[in-house]
Amino acid sequence: MSRISRVRLVVGAALVLALSLVVAACGGGGGSQGGGGEPVSGEIAVEGSSTVQPITQAAAELFKEQNPDARISIGGSGTSDGFEAFCKGDTQISDASRPIDVAEEVPVCEENGVEFIEIPVAFDGISVVVNKQNDFATEVTSEQLKTMWEPAAEGEITRWSQVNPQWPDEDINLYGPGTESGTYEFFNETIVGNEEEVNRSDYEASEDDNVLVQGVAGDQNALGYFGYSYYENNRGDLKALPIDGVSPSTETIRSGDYLLSRPLFIYVSTKALKNNDAVKPFVDFYLSEQNLSRLVEAAKYVTLTDSLAQESRTQYEDQTTGTVFNEEGAPKGGDLEAALKQAQ
CATH class of the missing domain: 3.40.190.10 (Periplasmic binding protein-like II)
Known part of the structure; x- marks a missing residue:
């Protein structure tokens, strides 16, 4: 097994x-x-x-x-x-x-x-997470997420320093749900904002959030996104990034203050x-x-x-x-x- x-x-x-x-x-x-x-x-x-x-x-x-x-x-x-x-x-x-x-x-x-x-x-509040060992990414803006995930980023935005010059010049490895996922659609509609609701395709994709959790937990250069429950159940291995200064929590998700809140x-x-x-x-x-x-x-x-x-x-x-x-x-x-x- x-x-x-x-x-x-x-x-x-x-x-x-x-x-x-x-x-x-x-x-x-x-x-x-x-x-x-x-x-x-x-x-x-x-x-x-x-x-x-x-x-x-x-x-x-x-x-x-x-x-x-x-x-x-x-x-x-x-x-x-x-x-x-x-x-x-x-x-x-x-x-x-x-x-x-x-x-x-x-x-x-x-x-x-x-x-x-x-x-x-x-x-739910879709959580944007990095590996627990990541000591430089403490928060992220919605514009930075768009820079990472928009279709134009495919093959072009491949290093952390391209997103934020204060971040290291190292590979950034992205993890996210596949195209049949409602999480994928909501994230792209909210972050990327294009009518086709699609993002770059050169990332590690899975419809199984457990696979994404394990991917980010085992990769120090990873950034991924998935449902709040999967982050909460794996806090020991992951770090959730505040988006535009707001962290995912029971209060911010229920109030809608967290950008990626959804029913x-x-x-x-x-x-x-x-x-x-x-x-x-x-x-x-x-x-x-x-x-x-x-x-x-x-x-x-x-x-x-x-x-x-x-x-x-x-x-x-x-x-x-x-x-x-x-x-x-x-x-x-x-x-x-x-x-x-x-x-x-």
Whole structure:
């Protein structure tokens, strides 16, 4: 077994154990069984964001403790691949680190008769990190990040000193998610700012954030970016850089002061809620007032505000379908909470 596989297993087991203790201490799992109080069975397929995957995986493991006949498969191939499978009807739930694309993905869902409920579950702050042994990069500006990652940098910006003359004249090795990742898309839209939402291609890419963590942790000349949870779970090997003077933290991510703050979602098929005996009990369990914040905290993401969490649950309970985002990926109501209220 590779070192990465061992790390993944240890982190996953520790997360599930921590969650089990927290939920047990607070009086059980919060509605994890069917309407008759009996354990549920059935198969649920989840695909999508590797950023959201730890939250959904933790929910699934705890759910299966009380429903051992429920079979839940969770992939982390990336938000775009997740939506592709979801809109074809191949999965019942899609994990997403960005909103569904109104111009390209929603029409595919419509063509295939897939109605969905869009449910915010947490906040994330994409963390820009360097190796723990890096003693010169203490912060970075958004302009410096653009200099590193824009398409024009490919084959040209290869040394730290080209980004900041006070940094050493040494190779800079970049690590980031692949092109199917919602993290990739959000980072490029925010930092690079081009309409194509693409960056340079000469970097170490992976859809698996664990691979990126291990890459940066093992390379003193590395700089990479990925979800906040993966940084928090590996603080001993990584150093997160403040962007424009603001570090990623629970407070700055929830407030939006941190530049790379964003909501995380699950998308649930309404057909699956009606026709799959396991889906509704699982989503009820996932989103319960008792469980959601604990799942998010244990996965080391940032919980929704109380009011936004309630709007998110109402969106699900009322089975309000469709997206509250426009073609530019912005909430229709000005902010996410207002957009959810407007949609209900």
